[in-house]
Amino acid sequence: MRLRDRHAITKPEIMIIPMIDIMFFLLVFFMMSTLSMVNVKTVDVDMPQAQSAETKLAVTYVVTMRRDGQLFLEDKPIEETALIEQAAAEAAQNSRFSVVVRADQGLDYGMVIALLDRFKSRGILHIGLAAQGK
Structure with missing residues (x-):
């Protein structure tokens, strides 16, 4: 069984690009859900x-x-x-x-x-x- 060399371990990296993508997705999701709740409390009528x-x-x-x-x-x-x-x-x-x-x-x-x-x-x-x- 071959073990890894302890000195060959690389430092962990923080991948920020996927995190930015997720934050933009959440921002768009909350904006769209908020806009869809604006006219919830009205009865549908055919207005001029x-x-x-x-x-x-x-x-x-x-x-x-x-x-x-x-x-x-x-x-x-x-x-x-x-x-x-x-x-x-x-x-x-x-x-x-x-x-x-x-x-x-x-x-x-x-x-x-x-x-x-x-x-x-x-x-x-x-x-x-x-x-x-x-």
Whole structure:
């Protein structure tokens, strides 16, 4: 049986290139998974498209109106009176309170205006309408 020579042992080397590859892979993985979680709490509706639609991140309430007139607060169904009361209570506590209405493009225009009017009558003035960017 032949044994290795004790003096011929080389020093261990740290291979940094595979470690950099793994770090970039993890960075991309976490970036992609974070981006996919952005719109999780909304109901899918067919929103109208707008050329100059902007993304606003500081929104307190996201209200969705489906084609049949059903209302959702983020992803939970809610009655209109309960929605208006909750929004008014929140607006009384938070001076920067804002509401974004995501309405289906097949919805009657009068229903959207009626909801906006009810928000305004309760003192909620920061209201936005959502649109799909082109």
